[in-house]
Amino acid sequence: MARRLLICLAFSLILQQAATQNRQSPQIPLPEPEVFFSRRQAESLPPKREFRGAWLHTVAQTKYAGMSERGMKQYFSRLLDLLHEAGINTVIFQIRPQADAWYNSSLEPWSEFITGRVGRNPGWDPLAYMVDECHRRNMDIHAWINPYRVKLTARESAFRETFIRKNRNWIVRYGSSLWFDPGIPDCREHIVKVVTEIVQNYDIDGIHMDDYFYPYPIAGLNFPDDASFRNYGKSQGYNSSQKDDWRRNNVNTLVRELHETIRNTKPWVRFGISPFGIYRNIKQDPQGSETDGLSNYDDLYADALLWMKEGWIDYCVPQLYWEIGHSRADYQTLAEWWGKLNFASSIYVGQDIVRTMNPGQLQEKMTLVRNNDGLKGNCFWPAYELENNTGYIVDSLVMNYHYYPSLPPVDLLAEHRAPEPVYELDLRDDYKIGKHLSWKTIRPRSEIERPAYFVIYRFLKGYEPENIEDPRNIIGITQNHHFVLPSHPYSGDWLYVVTALSRVHSESAPEGIVLRVY
Secondary structure (H helix, E strand, O other): OHHHHOOOOHHHHHHHOOOOOOOOOOOOOOOOHHHHHHHHHHOOOOOOEOEEEEEEOOOOOHHHHHOOHHHHHHHHHHHHHHHHHOOOOEEEEEEEOOOOEOOOOOOOOEOHHHHOOOOOOOOOOHHHHHHHHHHHOOOEEEEEEOOOEEEOOOOHHHHHOHHHHHOHHHEEEEOOEEEEOOOOHHHHHHHHHHHHHHHHHOOOOEEEEOOOOOOOOEOOEOOOOHHHHHHHHHHHOOOHHHHHHHHHHHHHHHHHHHHHHHHHHOOOOEEEEOOEOOOOEOOOOOOOEOOOOOOHHHHHOOOHHHHHHOOOOOEEOOEOOOOOOOOOOOHHHHHHHHHOOOOOOEEOEEEEHHHHHOOOOHHHHHHHHHOOOOOOEEEEEOHHHHHOOHHHHHHHHHHHHOOOOOEOOOOOOOOOOOOOOOEEEEEEEEOOOEEEEEEEOOOOOOHHHOOOEEEEEEEEOOOOOOOOOOHHHEEEEEOOOEEEOOOOOOOEEEEEEEEEEOOOOOEOOOEEEEEEEO
């Protein structure tokens, strides 16, 4: 709360942040409305639509095993409060760090990272809890899965685990880890079933995968898929010189089938992937980036451009984890390369917090993204560094880049309509809750058009444009059909506008009402 009070323009806090009604404003004289609004109109317009995500990973996190159910819920609740205060509007929660589950699954065992032991039932459902808690804060939650990793660290005891023993023919060892072999069709079918179960059983807003498809290459060690190539690759028409193409096709087929599965199950659930930040280097492809590093296409067999071109993913978050000025993978070069792509899929930038804050490059990186029309927001890695306020990043976000609220982009490629406008918008005065707005909604034609939440805007008539595309006019976001009005710093006619937004953040036409304040 104290961070907000450091903002120099006190009246802006009163007018624009009144949705969080528990905040107190400093006792500083307010400028005349003519002065205030003339100053504000001189400011650059902040983004009304911006993806503001954070990756919350569970793989190799041993701390959770020492927490009770109550302790873990309290921890997650505090963390979500902090992320919400930092302006994060989308939490990417890792629910399947390997072939296991942070949710009630009929297909795979409970994760060892919850209780310290594979298959031990924690007695509650962390994913269900996180869905409820994120939505209560008007934050989206995307369920993050790792498709092919079976075991991060494979001791001999792992082969005695029920799931691994039962599916041993699907699994190969590579380095110190166990992996599903992507070339075996049964593995792909299993992963599709896993995603189907998640989407059917949980009210999530998205399915998310990161950069681990075929594993990162280990020098001098080939991925052991010769047997599956003989059994499946050659029958699919690939010869020995086309093994890389076959591997890419295996991943492409999984992505396409997951896209179709999600669309057919719940078409409002988005599908996003966060690939390694270099698609291809220019030495490998004239259309590649001016970089010299590992390649998604050549080394991980992940063709992110094809997925966007075909519309198989709703959004892509390339992990641009390097610094501006990096000798082999310059952040600015990569941001501009990705930002020039012209596909229907939205593109957000994956930001490494430590590599951004240590050299003091947050301002430059945020400016680069916001000045590029092809980039629609950021996702911060990891959420724990936001929790730590590494390099005072949360202070910077709260006081500057995320000071004004921002709605997630409409990044769904499926056909959909915006909700119908609210109706019977009315001003009421109740002795229990005070003066408030209330409204009604029309029964939607489908779930994808159902009003999931409402945005309230406010304008002082005669002093400012009545522009709902300006997020500085947002004073509240709520899932309720009513909104308690904040105080009014000036007398005059105040126009209140309410819009309804769907599960995919499509916004209805506005409905307004005027309140005269003396």
